[in-house]
Amino acid sequence: MTTGPSVKDVAALAQVSVGTVSNVLNRPEQVTPEKRKRVQAAIAQLGFVRNESARSLRSGSSRSVGMLVLDVRNPFFTDVALGAEDVAESHRHSFILANSSEDAGREQAYLDLFEEQRVQGILITPFTDVLQRLEAMHSRGIPSVLVDRLAGSKEFCSVSVDDVAGGRAAAEHLIASGARRPAFVGGPFTLQQVSDRYAGALAAVSAAGLTLQVFETPNLKFDRGRQIGDLIGDLRQSKRPDAVFAANDQLALGLLQSFTATGIRVPEEISIIGFDDIDFASQSSIPLSSVRQPRQLIGERAAQLLFDEIENPAGHVHQQIVFTPELVIRDSSRQA
Structure with a gap:
């Protein structure tokens, strides 16, 4: 079976160390612009694609976050997810969207899957009382943020409306x-x-x-x-x-x-x-x-809180953000 070019191949072509290639892939701000350009040119010339699975095994986590919503067919959750996905993309993370379909068994199964996939964090609109499960996952290095649900505990961030x-x-x-x-x-x-x-x-x-x-x-x-x-x-x-x-x-x-x-x-x-x-x-x-x-804003703020905890666990302060909803009157209700 033919394998693609490796990090060593990129390093050899760019005339840099393997560590420099790794920094370009993971911490580009630590590499000088001249070396970064050489590495990026070598990657493009060789058609190198990083092995994310191998990286996840080495680090114990993936560059992905999960989101679990009540009903993916509801446009409200679609818009919330779009806001969260934009933030995940800006942090160079993949975004996994799952649907509990208001079913306790599915909810637990997806939490199991997220943990097995070593996601770095979870956004969740809970269907059942899962705080104890989320606390256990947090102790194992997977933080979570409650979405469209006010956290009853100061141990979690949440973004919701009143x-x-x-x-x-x-x-x-x-x-x-x-x-x-x-x-x-x-x-x-x-x-x-x-x-x-x-x-x-x-x-x-x-x-x-x-x-x-x-x-x-x-x-x-x-x-x-x-x-x-x-x-x-x-x-x-x-x-x-x-x-x-x-x-x-x-x-x-x-x-x-x-x-x-x-x-x-x-x-x-x-x-x-x-x-x-x-x-x-x-x-x-x-x-x-x-x-x-504010559907997309709810998703954005929740994801921002999640990434703040992922990237700064020691300095992160949990927040419970509550937006004020707005009454919109149209033809289906009599005018006051």
Whole structure:
């Protein structure tokens, strides 16, 4: 089997030491410009490709980071991942994106895989309580940052939004627009984001002297929203909510599709507001009101925190960054 050119071949052609070639590949700022140019020219002439697997075995870690999200089909997580990937690329690391699909077994399996692959760090939106597992991985040299989830421990960095404030703003808008039978659609409540958004909505509804009807879902996917929409459509009008706050835009768009198909007028009969403000929200047949999160910025800041800990473990200070969400009013909710 033919092998490609080696580091020794590059060193010989560039007339430098093997150590100099290694520095050009890993620490180019430590090499003089003249030697760096000679090494880079030799690499190009020989077609040299570094053996990343061998380097990983020697160092005990790879030049890669992993990201584990709840639902890769949700555009919110796609945008978050894009922000994180840009930062990883700027640090010359590969980026591995994994999808737990809101499944505890898959979540654990991917954490196992990341550890086996010797990733240098992990970005994660947890589905279950994995803090103890993450602490164990951190003790073995793999730091992590929680994404779209406030860390309950000062031992971790996290980047999230104030979900309680977002839920409160959504419900206050619906009430100000005339809602008297508001409802919340979302789940499972074991997800911190869902329980916090519900808590904010409940506080606003209770303050107005109203009752918040709840339709719990096992996940936050589009099909569940459509199923709940069908269920609401079958209710007698006196029992039917006149406004719905959905825990994310996927659910809200499913509700909107169901109501449109069954002839329920939005927002005249039922107002809808979602959460995340994904691109599809503004492009739906009836533009969807939503609570906006800075999606790519969340990914960027999380990755920046991760690389700060990877590159400066002794001096790194854990931070819990919380963004303020923004209410975006469109045609799916009555104007206040």
